[in-house]
Amino acid sequence: MGLSHLGIFHTIIGVVAIIAACVSLFRSAKIDLGKLSGKIYFYFTLIASLSALGLSSVKGVNPGHILALLIVILILWAYYLHVRKPGNNRSRFFENFFLSFSFFLSLLPAVNETFTRVxxxxxxxxxxxxxxxxxxxxxxxxxxxxxxxxxxxxxxxINNASC
Known part of the structure; x- marks a missing residue:
């Protein structure tokens, strides 16, 4: 398989993040930052995305690095909305979308790497x-x-019921 130590760390952290997202989606029908599985997704995705910046088979910035940075931006924005805009309001729409989109984007390299190695x-x-x-x-x-x-x-x- 030929993974570096950073690659192994990145893979383990990334798999935990994906499992946490699946658990959160199954239990709450969304990635819920207020629950343990959502928190695990957030922190492990942040670590996996940042560790991806140290992984590259070519020199310089590549599409994988850009994807990792986009995921970081999405989850940080969702976290900001979760913390600064509490309650059932329009911010939840964006928070849910940003977390779901970050999860989808995380699956792109996961599928590629898994299918080309296993x-x-x-x-x-x-x-x-x-x-x-x-x-x-x-x-x-x-x-x-x-x-x-x-x-x-x-x-x-939910928003209509809370009005």
Whole structure:
């Protein structure tokens, strides 16, 4: 597999973040920063994204670095909204969307790296352009869209009930 120590650390932290997001989505129908699973997602995603800046197979800034920085911006913005704009209001729509979008973006390199490395010696995909990766990412994108719509509808119902 050929992972550096930083790569191993990044992978473990990233997997924990993805599991925490899935638990939060399953339990709360959103990544809820007020609950333990949401907090784990936030902190572990922050660490995984920042550690990704030290990983590169080429010199200089690459698309993976830009993606990591975008994820950091999204989760920090969501955290700001969570802390500074409490209550059931319009800020929850943006907070939910930013966290869900950051989760989707986190899955892009996770799918690519997993499919091109596992199983060791005979990976599922030959590279980023492999049709299996494209189909998987399309499926994840559609799930992201559907879940975002459901989160929006649920948050609107919560906001209307609290008025």
């Amino acid at each position: 199983p060791v010696g005979h990976p599922l995909a030959s590279g980023p352009a492999d049709p299996l990766i494209a189909k998987t990412l399309l499926t994840l994108f559609l799930l992201f869209l559907v879940s975002s719509i459901l989160q929006f509808r649920n948050q609107r119902r």
